[in-house]
Amino acid sequence: MGHDHSHGAHAGHSHSHAGHSHSAGERNERRLLLAAALTTITLVAEAAGGIISGSLALLADAGHMLTDAAALILAWLAVRFARHPADWKRTYGFERFEVLAAFSNGLALFFISAMICYEAIERIYEPVAVLGAPMLVIAAVGLCVNVATLLILRHGGEANLNVRAALLHVISDLLGSVAAIIAALVILQTGWTPIDPILSIVITLLILRSAWYITKESGHILLEGAPSGLDVREVQKDLEANVPDVQSVHHVHAWSLSENRRVMTLHAQTCDTVPPEQVAAAIKARLKQAFGVVHATVEVEHKDCADAAHAKGCGKV
Structure with a gap:
């Protein structure tokens, strides 16, 4: 889905x-x-x-x-x-x-x-x-x-x-x-x-x-802390403002494998007429260009957040 x-x-x-x-x-x-x-x-x-x-x-x-x-x-x-x-x-x-x-x-x-x-x-x-x-x-x-x-x-x-x-x-x-x-x-x-x-x-x-x-x-x-100089709240705002067809970004998690390898996972909500792989590719390209994230896992949603039943505040970072 x-x-x-x-x-x-x-x-x-x-x-x-x-x-x-x-x-x-x-x-x-x-x-x-x-x-x-x-x-x-x-x-x-x-x-x-x-x-x-x-x-x-x-x-x-x-x-x-x-x-x-x-x-x-x-x-x-x-x-x-x-x-x-x-x-x-x-x-x-x-x-x-x-x-x-x-x-x-x-x-x-x-x-x-x-x-x-x-x-x-x-x-x-x-x-x-x-x-x-x-x-x-x-x-x-x-x-x-x-x-x-x-x-x-x-x-x-x-x-x-x-x-x-x-x-x-x-x-x-x-x-x-x-x-x-x-x-x-x-x-x-x-x-x-x-x-x-x-x-x-x-x-x-x-x-x-x-x-x-x-x-x-x-x-x-x-301790899996966010990479130095990277604010996940700013990432959320940036993706919502600069990636077409993205309605909201939430459940953002960022950490580093090593000093120079940034990793991120996030949920992105979009309308069901846009192919999910197209949205994921655009988000990954933006993350690499603007934030130096070398590995990202993007979960694209058309309606409700899949984790909403398990975690309160999924609509937030």
Whole structure:
């Protein structure tokens, strides 16, 4: 009786989007793997330097980089999983795995920050001996590697939440290396060791702001929240005003599979003289053009809403 779940308008777009996504995914996969390798090499060097010099600061930073290497490996695995095709169990595919990895990495940054602050406060009250020269050399090497890793990942994070979360771990390492260099120079010149934990706390506070943004954004996607910048009330008004033969739009639901894949379902009421597939195709074209929705399921109705008996307020968004 006039219901249409046609996805024909979406099919052509789906292939081109998938091709672009696979290409970007392959590039991000290579970037993340290289970044993980560089980070692992650096943490081994810092651990060795910490043992040789007796520097607790270097050993602590090596522990920090161990968690960052794990975060980069998780991000790399997420990109690999996201490229897997959809199957009968996961009909939308595996793209959401990248969002889950970003959320996990965001939470990890909060845990790491708490550990660093706890250790820094302990060191302020109970200063430890730090050898400035070895600390300076290892921190400088770490900075060079972190800059190289940052350059590798910076383009991949423009449109990928997972890569941005991994990039944030790298930035935290880079800032940590800068803080370690400054602290080493101060220690070499003055012998004042509290500068190390004080700078660690300052850097941690800077990282927490970005960690909150990554966790909040990925959490919103996991909770099936409406895509950023998309108001379903405006979608309803726009379709009623700009799509011919549409009398009303209701039961609008919007969410994201990943950061860049918007999905929507809606009901559209029209007169019974208009072919339902024609209305559905026009609505999908408008959603793609005006709102960037890549996948839409449109239920066309000629009279009463099919869900009116099950849900009050079906005539509303």
